[in-house]
Amino acid sequence: MIPLKVTDEELMLALLNSPTQKQAAAMLGVTEQTLCKRVQKSDFQKRFSELRRKMLDTVSSELTKASYAAANKLVEFLDSKNEQLRYSACCKILQLANDTVALNEIIQRLDRLENGKS
Structure with missing residues (x-):
């Protein structure tokens, strides 16, 4: 023991x-x-x-x-004088937005399946 x-x-x-x-x-x-x-x-x-x-x-x-602070910082980078930083921020924001939309669609599908709706 x-x-x-x-x-x-x-x-x-x-x-x-x-x-x-x-x-x-x-x-x-x-x-x-x-x-x-x-x-x-x-x-x-x-x-x-x-x-x-x-x-x-x-x-x-x-x-x-x-994540809220990180998202706000990414948005701030959109106004940067550094072109590479602006480009990177744009790419990251678009990627995260796409991921969020896809995840929300999956959640909605799961909800419909759990509730017996197609």
């Missing part, structure tokens, strides 16, 4: 910060087999999945905020 001094929260953080369970176990000073026993418990898996989801939500939110 993992020593009681290693909490589930510490174990979860080690798993999130290590590419493998073996490295997470080494970080905590326990064997990989011992770590796996705790990880396999359904209560632990539920809590760990929830923690990962919350972390991804936080990261997604921060990236969304940063």
